[in-house]
Amino acid sequence: MKSCRIAILGATGAVGRTMLQVLEEQTDWPVGPVKLLASPRSAGQTLMFKGQPLTLEAVSEDSFADVDVVLGAVENELAKRWAPVIVNAGAVFVDNSSAFRLDPDVPLVIPQINPQDIRTHQGIIANPNCATIIALMAVAPIYRLSRITRMIVSTYQAVSGAGAAGLAELKRQIAQLEAGQPASAETFPVQIAYNLIPQIGGFDEQGYSSEEMKLQNEGRKILHDPALRVSCTCVRVPVLRCHSESITLETEREVSLDEVRRAIMEAEGVILNEQPYPTPLACTDQDTVEVGRLRRDLASEQGIALWCCGDQLRKGAATNAVEIVRALWQGQEI
Numbered sequence: 008m009k010s011c012r013i014a015i016l017g018a019t020g021a022v023g024r025t026m027l028q029v030l031e032e033q034t035d036w037p038v039g040p041v042k043l044l045a046s047p048r049s050a051g052q053t054l055m056f057k058g059q060p061l062t063l064e065a066v067s068e069d070s071f072a073d074v075d076v077v078l079g080a081v082e083n084e085l086a087k088r089w090a091p092v093i094v095n096a097g098a099v100f101v102d103n104s105s106a107f108r109l110d111p112d113v114p115l116v117i118p119q120i121n122p123q124d125i126r127t128h129q130g131i132i133a134n135p136n137c138a139t140i141i142a143l144m145a146v147a148p149i150y151r152l153s154r155i156t157r158m159i160v161s162t163y164q165a166v167s168g169a170g171a172a173g174l175a176e177l178k179r180q181i182a183q184l185e186a187g188q189p190a191s192a193e194t195f196p197v198q199i200a201y202n203l204i205p206q207i208g209g210f211d212e213q214g215y216s217s218e219e220m221k222l223q224n225e226g227r228k229i230l231h232d233p234a235l236r237v238s239c240t241c242v243r244v245p246v247l248r249c250h251s252e253s254i255t256l257e258t259e260r261e262v263s264l265d266e267v268r269r270a271i272m273e274a275e276g277v278i279l280n281e282q283p284y285p286t287p288l289a290c291t292d293q294d295t296v297e298v299g300r301l302r303r304d305l306a307s308e309q310g311i312a313l314w315c316c317g318d319q320l321r322k323g324a325a326t327n328a329v330e331i332v333r334a335l336w337q338g339q340e341i
């Protein structure tokens with residue numbers, strides 16, 4: 008099989024660096040050469056890949072002529088700026104930003120759930136929101152047993168969701184507080200160290216944050232179910248890089264907990280952990296989403312409650328994107 012030439016746009020960021028790590032771990036399909044792109048600030052710096060230093064380049068109009076796939080790890084405006092240049096150069100853009108996720112011409116893909124949608128791409132494929140990927144990995148095995156009509160979700164989202172600056176802010180604030188100094192808040196709206204912040208993104212007129220609407224909007228597209236109803240509360244927690252979620256859902260047909268256990272155990276990319284339960288620390292640097300605390304919802308006849316954790320930089324971002332590229336490359340649909 009021909010090797011897949013890949014560029015990472017935003018290679019120095021929290022997601023970009025994890026993409027490089029995930030690419031390095033690929034063994035069952037040919038990856039490379041890999042090109043690292045970022046802002047002019049990073050040009051000339053190096054990152055290690057398979058034991059060799061790779062030099063970062065400032066992204067330009069000429070960056071994409073010799074690549075098959077571009078993994079996007081930059082914010083929305085930059086994704087929109089470079090997407091047409093990438094597509095015109097003949098490469099496929101697998102984008103982590105939210106710029107194209109709800110565009111009807113752009114497939115939004117979790118390879119374990121809707122791999123068939125990859126085939127409909129017209130040059131851009133979107134990677135879903137991290138909290139959405141982790142929740143859907145946990146509930147898709149149940150959805151395959153019976154349609155899910157309604158979900159109530161509370162998320163506990165790690166600081167890495169706000170990128171390299173979010174990780175640095177938690178570490179800096181802990182050091183400041185330990186030194187008896189006040190904690191300065193730059194990335195998050197208020198102090199995150201030893202705190203919880205019930206806001207991720209801006210609020211809409213109904214009082215929901217932008218992050219809270221993604222699970223319903225993106226979930227409907229990925230599951231091909233425009234009637235799916237999700238009500239979400241997203242909370243930033245002082246955890247480094249795993250998101251955790253409490254999910255209560257209602258199924259159309261009553262399913263037993265044993266059926267659910269079996270479905271989760273058989274599903275790819277998900278682990279049932281009832282010994283005793285998943286925690287964000289234990290899921291760090293893992294590609295699987297762990298599900299536990301499975302129980303009946305006492306407030307609903309057909310309800311099920313569960314808890315799940317996943318590394319948002321890996322399955323929530325970089326790993327999912329690399330899995331899309333692998334599926335694309337193995338199907339040779341570029």
Ligand SMILES: NC(=O)C1=CN([C@@H]2O[C@H](COP(=O)(O)OP(=O)(O)OC[C@H]3O[C@@H](n4cnc5c(N)ncnc54)[C@H](OP(=O)(O)O)[C@@H]3O)[C@@H](O)[C@H]2O)C=CC1
Nearest residue numbers: 017019020021022045046049080081082103104168170171
């Ligand atoms: N963090 C997460 O878990 C998730 C993030 N995403 C999305 O992925 C994207 C990246 O997020 P994240 O890694 O957290 O962000 P970071 O802030 O950690 O990294 C941003 C990256 O963008 C690059 N960049 C900034 N300005 C420019 C420019 N003018 N030209 C080229 N590159 C530039 C930076 O390069 P430099 O170092 O040179 O400034 C850096 O590589 C965002 O759209 C985010 O919403 C999606 C899912 C999860």
Ligand SMILES: N[C@@H](CC(=O)OP(=O)(O)O)C(=O)O
Nearest residue numbers: 103104105136137164168169
């Ligand atoms: N907003 C997520 C991370 C992220 O970047 O999501 P999105 O790609 O949907 O903007 C978080 O803060 O945890």
